[in-house]
Amino acid sequence: MANLSPYIYSHDARKHADFYVNVFGGEIVSIQSYGDLPGMEESKKHLVMHLELQALGLRFFMADAAADAHDRGTGMDLALSFKDEEEAGKIFEGLALDGDIIMPFERMFWGTMLGRVRDRYGVMWQVATES
Structure with a gap:
């Protein structure tokens, strides 16, 4: 493990x-x-x-880090998954503050909530619900 x-x-x-x-x-x-x-x-x-x-x-x-040592590129997102939709939405909105919403936090065709955001420090996040 x-x-x-x-x-x-x-x-x-x-x-x-x-x-x-x-x-x-x-x-x-x-x-x-x-x-x-x-x-x-x-x-x-x-x-x-x-x-x-x-x-x-x-x-x-x-x-x-040194000035260029944390260029994030677009090769990876950090994904957070929550049981509670309200908690997930709150986290998404917090990460989006002074950041960029790439994909709004909304219900997907498969049934879960999902959003994608670049926070104010350039870190890419996916915030989702488990169901």
Whole structure:
């Protein structure tokens, strides 16, 4: 058995993680900065080397990245599935705040709700219901 946790690189991992705490609930459980490393130059000590966020029963990892190291492209979405339609809709709307709705959150022909959104940090999400 394995667990899969997204590792999201950002220009400002602390601010980005705070956004997800606001949208998902949950909490930031740990932050390690480059300042924790011996001999790190002063200008980089504030950068996040590793951050763990727990929300929605999931674990997300985050870190600050170099300017071009987090170009997301269009090759992958993070998919969240919910039993409750109201909760799914709330999460979708939260992720869409200052982001781009790619596909509105609506009922699909197969019966479930589904929407696709690029959040304000460029991360692509699919939010769905299980039934």
